[in-house]
Amino acid sequence: MYVQTEILFPPRLIPQMRDACGPELRKLVDRLATLDEAHPESLAFTLMMIRLDGCLECETDSFRAMRGCLACALQNLRRHRANERELLKLYKAALHDVQVHLAARSAAAAPPPARRTSKASPAAPA
Numbered sequence: 001m002y003v004q005t006e007i008l009f010p011p012r013l014i015p016q017m018r019d020a021c022g023p024e025l026r027k028l029v030d031r032l033a034t035l036d037e038a039h040p041e042s043l044a045f046t047l048m049m050i051r052l053d054g055c056l057e058c059e060t061d062s063f064r065a066m067r068g069c070l071a072c073a074l075q076n077l078r079r080h081r082a083n084e085r086e087l088l089k090l091y092k093a094a095l096h097d098v099q100v101h102l103a104a105r106s107a108a109a110a111p112p113p114a115r116r117t118s119k120a121s122p123a124a125p126a
Contacts, residue, residue: 044095
């Protein structure tokens with residue numbers, strides 16, 4: 001028996017987080033389930049789960065990884081069930097971080113503004 005092990009929380013698991021949440025987060029998950037994985041709100045939820053689950057410290061041969069991302073994510077959400085407001089704050093912070101990153105990225109990709117060149121008056125004959 002082998003488990004499909006990912007290194008980071010995959011956005012395809014967002015809809016499966018629905019029943020591990022309270023009513024407010026359940027509404028959020030329902031809304032996110034209709035969005036594309038590349039939508040900033042989906043990215044924010046994914047980032048929140050990566051931070052909450054500790055994905056960056058996860059090793060592929062760890063017990064956590066061997067159980068799979070779904071089991072790890074559900075366990076972490078259930079631990080915070082009593083404090084749904086904290087989860088929503090974590091989501092809003094992640095959404096802010098995603099929006100800042102996307103804004104900086106689009107600003108870096110935008111072409112520089114055109115320079116205004118002043119027309120020099122024709123030189124007087126010497």
